[in-house]
Amino acid sequence: MSLMHGTGITRMRFTDGITITIRFEESVIACFEKHRQLDPKSTEAGGQLYARYSEGEVLVCKATGPKENDKRGRFFFLPNRKSERAEIRENYADGLHFVGDWHTHPESIPEPSIKDLKSIRNCYRDSEHSLKYFIMVIIGTESFPSGISVSVHNEKESVLLLV
Ligand SMILES: [Zn+2]
Numbered sequence: 334m335s336l337m338h339g340t341g342i343t344r345m346r347f348t349d350g351i352t353i354t355i356r357f358e359e360s361v362i363a364c365f366e367k368h369r370q371l372d373p374k375s376t377e378a379g380g381q382l383y384a385r386y387s388e389g390e391v392l393v394c395k396a397t398g399p400k401e402n403d404k405r406g407r408f409f410f411l412p413n414r415k416s417e418r419a420e421i422r423e424n425y426a427d428g429l430h431f432v433g434d435w436h437t438h439p440e441s442i443p444e445p446s447i448k449d450l451k452s453i454r455n456c457y458r459d460s461e462h463s464l465k466y467f468i469m470v471i472i473g474t475e476s477f478p479s480g481i482s483v484s485v486h487n488e489k490e491s492v493l494l495l496v
Pocket of ligand 1: 471
């Protein structure tokens with residue numbers, strides 16, 4: 334994945350042979366950068382990712398959040414689930430598909446926690462969708478690409494994408 338010009342592209346292959354290309358629009362990368370936890374007092378931020386599909390690639394064109402009713406601390410981020418569901422419906426009406434979540438970590442090179450992995454798998458299992466995977470983006474304090482972790486998850490697999 335190259336983030337040199339504010340646009341990220343990443344490709345990955347699941348064990349069943351499916352190749353996936355994910356691209357982030359500049360506005361999405363800008364949202365990630367804006368919420369990096371650079372200040373020692375800053376709290377975790379996060380939100381949802383929405384995409385359009387075109388010619389075999391997923392174009393993540395919108396990142397939402399954080400919202401006022403989210404619960405945020407230095408080491409945790411608990412979004413308001415009811416607001417999230419409403420947001421998914423609104424964006425779907427605009428042709429944007431919910432494809433996953435993003436959140437920040439107060440660490441330089443971000444890594445998904447055990448809780449993060451469990452949460453995205455449960456989300457995949459419990460949501461109504463026709464996606465082969467959900468995307469999880471974690472933003473650390475290093476500048477990109479070192480400070481961003483992109484992984485995809487379904488009930489069987491979790492794959493960390495090389496950035
Ligand atoms: Zn986390």
